[in-house]
Amino acid sequence: MRLLTVIAPCFLVACSSNPVTSDSGVPDGGSDGAASDGMDDSAEAGGEYCPAGYTLTPFLSATATTHTYAKADQVVDSTKDYMAVLVTTAPGTIVWHFHQSVAPIATNSFIFLALHHFFDGIAFHRVVPSFVAQGGDPNTISGPRNTWGMGGPGYSFVDELTPAPVYAANTVAMANSGPNTNGSQFFITLADLTTLPPDYTLFADVTEGSAILPLFATSPDPQGMTPPATPTVMTDVHICQK
Numbered sequence: 001m002r003l004l005t006v007i008a009p010c011f012l013v014a015c016s017s018n019p020v021t022s023d024s025g026v027p028d029g030g031s032d033g034a035a036s037d038g039m040d041d042s043a044e045a046g047g048e049y050c051p052a053g054y055t056l057t058p059f060l061s062a063t064a065t066t067h068t069y070a071k072a073d074q075v076v077d078s079t080k081d082y083m084a085v086l087v088t089t090a091p092g093t094i095v096w097h098f099h100q101s102v103a104p105i106a107t108n109s110f111i112f113l114a115l116h117h118f119f120d121g122i123a124f125h126r127v128v129p130s131f132v133a134q135g136g137d138p139n140t141i142s143g144p145r146n147t148w149g150m151g152g153p154g155y156s157f158v159d160e161l162t163p164a165p166v167y168a169a170n171t172v173a174m175a176n177s178g179p180n181t182n183g184s185q186f187f188i189t190l191a192d193l194t195t196l197p198p199d200y201t202l203f204a205d206v207t208e209g210s211a212i213l214p215l216f217a218t219s220p221d222p223q224g225m226t227p228p229a230t231p232t233v234m235t236d237v238h239i240c241q242k
Helices: 041-047 104-114 210-215
Strands: 082-088 092-098 124-128 132-135 171-174 186-189 202-208 234-241
Touching (some): 092 210, 104 202
Antiparallel strands (some): 092 202, 124 132, 171 186
16 A cells, blocks of 8 residues: 655555655644543553443454455444544554544444454554554564555445545544555554645544554654564454444
8 A cells, every 4th residue: 555655655555556745755743633642541441441422332253353355344323423442552542533424434444344353463564753653454463574564454445535634633544555445554643744635535533542642663764664673553443332
């Protein structure tokens, strides 16, 4: 998939394609946006934390039996509201709220994969301070490091770019390798990237845990083309609903 580049290719896309480029290179650091600080230890006990008013969405499988699917089955109920909870090795937990009304396909895909434990064990393979943290590639579980950033779920889906996305700090968008090539890779903005071209489906906002984002293991090179030596990993990703 491609990725936003800070000069090098492969970013807001998986490295298997041409990257998105940023005319200004790595952006300056932005504000924390509206996202809150990290949660206390009791909030994430057992890895099944849900924000107030939300309950755990039942998993569709007991563990990740595969990382390849023909498509994302429809699992989202349009009458419900959803949030994702990502427990990481940062250490800490991130919570985001889905933009279900403007990105229903991306929302459904992420939730479908999460309910099959797809993201458990997957690393943030490209982290550039004051730019983005990209993850979602199953190759990072057991694949050679030179393939990290090239994997996906076995299917792709169309872009959802109306209204035009605005990438403020602490927003979550799909990485891609060109138009309509979304899969499982996503990025979290670590700064205000509102100058970024509106080419990436924006599907969520971080609402809790923004304080742990600067703790993510970073790529050793300024462009983020080399994975962190010991990357931050998602140990448990679950979905909450109300």
